[in-house]
Amino acid sequence: MGAGEESRTILLAWPATADLEVTDTQVATPLDWAPAKKVARVPLLVPILRAGLGLVPGFYALMPQATVAHVGIYRDPDTLQAVPYYVNLPDKLEGWRAFVLDPMLATGASAIATVSLLLKRGAKLDDLRFISLIAAPEGVRALLAAHPGLRSFTCAIDRHLNDHAYIVPGLGDAGDRLFGAGAGRMPEIAGLAPPRRTT
Numbered sequence: 001m002g003a004g005e006e007s008r009t010i011l012l013a014w015p016a017t018a019d020l021e022v023t024d025t026q027v028a029t030p031l032d033w034a035p036a037k038k039v040a041r042v043p044l045l046v047p048i049l050r051a052g053l054g055l056v057p058g059f060y061a062l063m064p065q066a067t068v069a070h071v072g073i074y075r076d077p078d079t080l081q082a083v084p085y086y087v088n089l090p091d092k093l094e095g096w097r098a099f100v101l102d103p104m105l106a107t108g109a110s111a112i113a114t115v116s117l118l119l120k121r122g123a124k125l126d127d128l129r130f131i132s133l134i135a136a137p138e139g140v141r142a143l144l145a146a147h148p149g150l151r152s153f154t155c156a157i158d159r160h161l162n163d164h165a166y167i168v169p170g171l172g173d174a175g176d177r178l179f180g181a182g183a184g185r186m187p188e189i190a191g192l193a194p195p196r197r198t199t
Contacts, residue, residue: 007061007169009057009058010058012057012155013043013062013099016099016129017043017062017099021168023038025037026087029154034044041097042067042068043063043065043097043103044069045059045067045099046070046099046118047068047101048071048073048102049070049073051103051173054067055102055103056101060132067090069089070084070086072084072087073114075109075165082109082110084113084117088116089121090121092122092161093122096123097127098123098125098127099128102132103132104134104135105130105134105135105143105152106136106161106166106167106168106170107130107138107161108138108141111139112143115130125149129144129150130151130152131152131153131154131196132152133171134154134156134157134158135154135156135162136158136159137160138160139163140154
């Protein structure tokens, strides 16, 4: 994650937004009016803090009329359960098309909790999309078991989760990588000695 992430996210946003309802309109060109389409309903982007913020620019570039809300959820290190600590969503979500953004779908706990929050506020499952860059099979199964029929988009499904519930091979902690702490870490593989430094 880093430079160029916006353009890669746009590539993921394209299929995820392909079924948005549109209406006819016109736009002015330097010479005349031209027919065009506009999104019928204002989309809602819901990044799961903090790593989900990295996906917002790409989606926002494609849909600049979107509203951005935020959900903060952390994973309890002992129970691995999702614990909400910040929710900034519209009170009523009937009629919204919402895109839940999180680069990593690991255990699925944060995704399940966020989708549940949206549904409790009146969103319809058919109007929700979950977006990730990398997913673990365990997370995909958990998310779709908790919310059957949810449409989910990802770039890759990696092999599995390790004992710390990190995706393998994955990218490590997406939030750390996005915000600078942890970029360039060595793989945490048992028995692998760090490279020797020669002076």
